[in-house]
Amino acid sequence: MTDVPALDGVQPHRESPIPGPKPLPLIGNLADLFTTSAETSLEFTEAYHREYGPVFALALPGGKRMIFASSHAVVSEMCSSPVWAKSVHAALEEVRAFAGDGLFTAYNEEPNWAVAHRLLMPAFGAMAMKDYFPAMLDIAEQMLTRWERFGPAAPIDIPDDMTRLTLDTIALCAFDLRLNSFYSEDLHPFVGAMVRSLVEAGARSERLALVQPLLFKTNRQYREDIATMRSVTQEIVATRIAQPEHARPSDLLERMLTAVDPATGQRLPDENIQYQLATFLIAGHETTSGLLSFATHELLAHPEVLERARRTVDQALGGRTPAFEDLARLGYIGQILRETLRLHPTAPAFALAPSEDTTLGGYTVHQGESVLVMLPTLHGDPAVWQRPDAFDPDRFAPERMGEIPEYAWMPFGHGARACIGRPFALQEATLVLALMLQRFDFRLADPSYRLTVQETLTIKPKNLTVLAAPRRNPPVVPAAAPAPQPSVPMAATADTARHGTPLLVLYGSNGGSSERLARTIAADGALQGWTTTVAALDEYVGRLPTAGPVAVITSSYNGTPPDNAQAFVSWLTTAAPDLSGVDYFVLGCGSLDWAATYQRVPAVIDKAMAAAGARRIRDRGEADARTDFFGDWERWYEPLWPLLADEYHVEHTIPTGPRFRIVEDLGGQDDRPGETLVLENRELVHGPSHRSKRHLVLRLPDGVRYRTGDYLSVLPHNNPGLVARMIERLGTQPDRVCTIESSAPTGLIPLGRALRVEDLLTRYVDLAAPATSGAIKRLAASTPCPPERVELERLAGDEHAGQNSARSLTLLDLLEAFPSCRIDLALVLELLPSPRPRQYSISSAAEERNGRVELTVSVLESPARSGEGTFRGVASGYLQRVRPGDRISATVTSPPDTFRPPSDTRTPAVMIAAGTGIAPFRGFIRARMHAAASGREVGPTVLFFGCQHPDWDDLYADEFAEHTKAGRLVVHRAYSQLPDGEIRYVQHRLWQRREDVRALIDEGAHVYVCGDATGMGPDVEDALRRIGAPTSPVHDGAAWLEALHAAGRYATDVY
Template sequence: MPDSALLPPAPTDGLPLIDISATGPGPAPLQQAMELSRRHGPALVRRLHGRDALFVSDLDLVTELADETRFAKHVGPALENVRAFTADGLFTAYNDEPNWARAHDILMPAFALGSMRIYHPVMYQVSRRLIESWDRAAHSGSPVDVPGDMTRMTLDTIGLAGFGYDFGSFEGSEPHPFVEAMVRCLEWSMKRLARTPGSDHSAADAAFKADADYLAQVVDDVIAARADAPEGDDLLGLMLTARHPDGSALDTANIRNQVITFLIAGHETTSGAMSFALYYLAKHPAVLDLVRREADALFGDAADPEPTFDEVGRLTYTRQVLNEALRLWPTAAAFSRHAREDTLLGGRIPLRAGQPVTVLAPMLHRQPVWGDNPELFDPSRFTPEAEAARSPHAFKPFGTGERACIGRQFALHEATMLLALLVHRYRLVDHADYDLTVKETLTLKPEGFTLALVPRTSADRKHPALPGHAPVEERTAAPDTLPARVRPGTGVLFLHGSNYGTCRGLAEQLADDVAALGCDTAVAPLDTHAGALPTDRPVVVVAASYNGRPTDDAAEFATWLDGAPDGAANDVTYAVLGVGDRNWAATYQHVPTRIDERLDALGGTRLCERAAADASGDLNATVRTFTTGLRAALLTQYGDPDAAPADTAEPEDAYEIREIGGGPLDAAAARHGLVPFTVTEASSLTAPDHPRSKRFVRLALPEGVTYRTGDHLTVLPAQDPALVERAAAAFGVGLDTVLDIRARRPRRDGLALDRLLTVRELLTSHVELGQVPTPDQVALLAEANPCPPEKAALGALADDPRTLVELVEDHPALRGALTWPHLLDLLPPLKPRHYSISSSAERSPAHADLMVSVLDAPARSGRGRFRGTGSTHLAGLRPGDTVLARVQPCREVFRVPNDSETPVVMIAAGTGLAPFRGAIADRGALLAAGTPLAPALCYFGCDHPRGDFLHADELRAAEAAGAVSLRPVFSEAPEAGHAFVQHRVAAEADELWALLGSGARVYVCGDGARMAPGVRDAFRTLFRDRTPGADDAEAERWLAGLIADGLYVEDVYAG
């Protein structure tokens, strides 16, 4: 990305040109730009020390700028300054930096609907900290610092929800030092824009560097706190463990940049939005009364309500208030775009490729489309009807396009819940008759804004409900006048378009629901029916949009549908449930609406009307309503007239008989597609005194099962018998008790059971015992605990590392208090584990070998040992035992080639050697048959040559035969200073560079938290040192090119 000084100058022909060099932008550059726009119109050029900047706020111009085919995000001077401490984080990355797309794709699931539900309890937990602080202020009669407390809350929320790190901001009277350093960094970024050329700013720059170093240190501490347990569904867990679809992962430096970015963006802007909302509520009693009434109607007269995730979605007027505050003062108040090619903006402003344009969001939000008095605070501007009548580009508080704020739903959910809780609990008193003063530090906040608080009473909360706020109807059954079931043989196909699982989950939920009517159901991605839809059964589409485009599993279907000939949907009966987020107004429901309209135009028949579910509203209420309509429509059109209502049905037989054949795990095996494999060999791969055991397990393949070298084996484990006994004792249940567990409705993610079973069988083979409960599950434990002190202790837990068994042991009142429905909600179904096959299909087609690293480490709770479920199970196997498993093909790009043209570099640590052992054996068989092969190098890391040099004799024999050149590295006995594989890779860079020049392919397998990033760093250094003038960015692009071309492939994990 070129320096901004080298960009084309701003066009000035026909536009007002205002030179502010004499005065500078002052302490409030955004508000100065707003005033210039008021005086000179919605398109102007501002000049500062010879540099021109084009500012616009006209709706038509902004609509053009939102066109991703013509314009892209521009990292302007302000963000260039922020890059000094966030580098290639999501907000400040250049569009062409590989880490932007990589991080965006990896992190998007963290902001999907399912993740929002996970974050909700953390948001509530931190809101309680704020409320406790405000209760103390109310009791003492002290006013509260609104922006300061909002900052404390939002910092703790993003720290805990995103990274599992507690800043403890309410534990002292002063802000956390991270906040102070961050604010100073933002102020430095803003003030740097106004510097006079030639002035000395070395002292300010030195102070900034100290602050930036402190931010980096705090973030390094956050990351280090997770080093021993990187897994998790939060942002940091994804960054440490997840891989991009191309196989790449985020490097250590980029993870730091992303954490700093989210800590800033995740709390600084959200706290400003809530502060402005509270300011406007304090100044508009009529609006405050409506917000209070909405909260009181939802929460009742409880002083300490605990809203659910779905209840927050019902706070529609509160959201309107928040949106109106964001309209007047969007806390990230400007964003820049640049032209992809030479073009005319608005048919009159010439722009050259790369030319930036800055959108002033507050002035866009004051354009005529907002009415005659846009300065007036009026939440009615955001009723659904008003929003539908207005251009989606008129409201841009979070930027635009795919570079818009990724965390907007997180921020709005947090803010909506908190506003409702605060107005429900307190009367807000504007004791100082505050006049709004907006403070700028690149973001905006009301400076010096305080409120006095008066606790509300139960009587205060009793008033008539607001119109339109009747309780939500939970019933999803069909009307009694319809048949009870559909005709036998009636099928329904559910097709989903889902990138992150929300629509797939809803499709499965709907399928389970209509299966109760007797329907034969199937669930599949939309792309599986690109080309034709069935006419023998109705089709229900559950789809979302991704920046206005189809999701990955619906792209082919959408292309086919757009080009399908007239009549292509004749005789197709269909229904569409669209899922979206109104925050993305420009593309809300775009794809599901298009599918519904195209199917109608092509001759299809609607089974029921399209429903639009809003992820940031009451999505579940929409889904319930759609489910009710779908069930009624199915029973109306396909109902069995002979299916009498339940109360007039024929008398049932005295007994219900089920014949159950097969084994006790057949249902689980069928669920996961597993078959029995027999163990033929089992032994240790490490020396007896080695502290980290690794086991060799050989399995005979069942008849008809084959594999290819490099494939994986998916295994269903069993729990350690000692842990099973411990769990039963904690829960207060007998191991020999027999259970008859029947799902009220079939669930694809439920327990796979088809028979009676004992508690021992349930705990051993069907549920997870080593997982840490989610916040929702801890809340369930608190609710079920009959002991008040223990209930309170459980309610106060946050990010606790204890497993369910440990929590129940530590709260003995729970023993016997948890019913079986409770326990089954708390114990997830046991999941299969995945292992790389280490044998060669060429040499050993009848069996599959595994290398198993046995996880046995101190428990994160600090009590006893934690033993991995899968590895402990496999480590205990002996010849003659059986395991349920299946062969899982690896990615084709990870298959090691065996030819005379392609050199191979294999890099592994520990049992990551597994797929390479098989590849080396393949090469040995080919060489023995006279096939010439290109060179192959194998770097692999061990602890000690006498401790864990895995399959040493076999590999040395392969090297002697010419199949491979071994490059072992021993961390406890380093040779030539090489403790880890990346060290030896760096030392032998000349040889590797030559092989890369000959078309070599690099394969990396094993530890994704430390080894794989280290190897990537070594390869980037290899390129940079041998490419004159290359910098870090060019090295990154080179490595990204290797990955994109399949020349550098990873199969890594973290743990």
């Protein structure tokens, strides 16, 4: 960690005690809580901040202490260091009684947090927000209609109504559940139980342990409230499960029940689903209701802001019902909400704890000690904010966002544990506040009201009531023109100029938005005469083409690359590639809510490619989810094709008509099987391990060579069951032979070759790909049945695009569900994408020179997200099915040069892997063992490996045991299902052996990591940073690891 200067008069000295009030024996500062004149704990801690400075501590009963951080300087010190991570502080420990290992209360190391985070993040991406808009509008209309019917003289309890509104909204959007709170006098029982439980959880964290069992009535009420909340979540799940599968909505609940984590192959356990439901029902409404309540108060307290906000709404909406696209024109409303959260952070604190003993503001903080970040004092730090007590929404004007330092505004938390519902909350609040201003004039019911705060673990105004009179003459403006939509691919005709210029479209995407935009570009380009390819950025590490443009569509994730762009960015920024001859352009997706890291990764890629010699053919574009994501996209996209046509001297056309023509061929099939021969395919896993892992031995074609560390890129075949279903739906025969003709680009589909229908559908299209909106519209146009056409058009509409993406409905699913669609083989070929090659690390050593490659493959098999049948990974399922004697299509591709064993075998090698991430390291180990057997000197070879159980999936254990017995290899294992104390995962074993690892690195070792990019990869990197921090001159583990990377001694292959 970087040394820091003195803060607010505190002189750094590791041994000086953290300031704070003098504690009493046994009870610490507990008495201070009951003798203070402060009405809330926030007032209490703010008073101590003024008295003791930016770092102070309170002694707790039992000898522990709670440390508080309350200035930007000390908070930045924590948040910028990898040593600090979220801590479940004392009050949240109590909340675990009813929220368990849900997203908000889980410990960092609990596996369900990582699984849930990966599964649920896409539900809160920029593209998903559009899907929620109709339900948000529905509930808001209920509240406003109620206000109109009660009349202008009826006092409105703002916090109460905002609680009804936000609870009903999250229930409808996430769980398809109507609570109908505005049709009942009393709040839903869940709310009362939740409020009492949150208050009691906070109180329990402050009580003496010996007192708690004596509070019989309090304990009984607490148990009853927890039981009430649990019964509500159980009923929600039971109601959903009782629905027929075809009738279930594709919402957040359905995702919890059916989705499979791509990293682990696991689904959420039933108990964790209950905890996640409770978490979303609490966090999904409590803080947003407080935000809207505080915003209402601030508008009434600042008439000039209220008037400007009303003008903004009138100009954007007039008197009409808002559409999703209108949100982009309500920027000033967003500024009001962000300034409200600065003054009144509704979740007013979060805790961090260090993973090792460290210092904060010059004071010693021990490993695992919680430090509570106090947001009200952070957000009011005069070192950052001018006139910090003033309500000034212009602080968050777009042109001033860059002035706000990183870590100065954090109402949604920090880092990977920040609130994933942020875009949902801000969209809901923007819509509701705009509707309130559009429809009503407000005034306080009690003109003498002074703001007081009601506090549980969150805050909201207390006793805030208003009068709402319908506006008599709201301005009327013409209805907004429909917002432009991303172009729908159209079929090409013979008149379309088939110039065939290559266009590579690469994406980096966690939430799915960037990928969807990339696929839109690729689809439209292919139908305008370009030869297009779309892929994740990581698939093109070290192999960017010089023929045609390269489009990069990517986002950032907390300022770091998306999971499928990490290797690309690492290669681009550390490997010093020569990109002379590469043409490119970049579109960055993100949100200005995170101004400090907004567009960081797109900007890094853009600058690095230019610095490496590539030619930028268009300035970097930006799509901002905070303001107008879709509008930004359309404005960027509209001139793209004319620009590219001019740049590459091709004709810009708008294609129409059918793309393919099927010609019957009475001759034999022109069959050209792959040239890589399968020699062996065996199972590696035994016992109850849930996922199959296969070991394959293949013979490469004559003349093909590889280097240790290379990939084998395999072009998969579709599952025979899917092929048979499609053939049956088309009413054709598998042995029918035909030839494909087309004047448009066809991807992998071969033209002019006689092929059996079964082989055509097996090899040249991807039957498992989700159907695009454009494809669904083509299906709708093909059916003569009005009801089915209406339903297909509904599914193709933008408001349902996210639902289909979440359920992964394929073209085949839709053809079977809508039997009236009149579709033939030619249209199927047009609407389906080509199969995508998959890369697998070669797990053998080129030094053995036997003409063979070996693969270690994890097979993905899980319940289909559509709710029908089983989903099988296209490529891994294909490799599971192949048998000795089969031939497959495969090519050798290369990783970054840094991901190879040290060229000098005397150099120590430290390899860290989990699961089939062991594949390249088996090759590394075999290469080094071959060198040793040849008499060459080989340095220490150390493998850290994580799996489930020694009897189930300890891959290649016998083979490694021989090397270990010979003294040539050291293996350190971690078993998740047979933990060694606290050591469950490979990063835990790595940290346990940190002294050994540090010593090897000091001796010049190369360090390699291979495995999951979303869980294991970041956790291992964090452990390495902590290992390196003490050796860094400034105790900065991140800088130490970056230096190791720059020296070519640290390489990762994460996926």
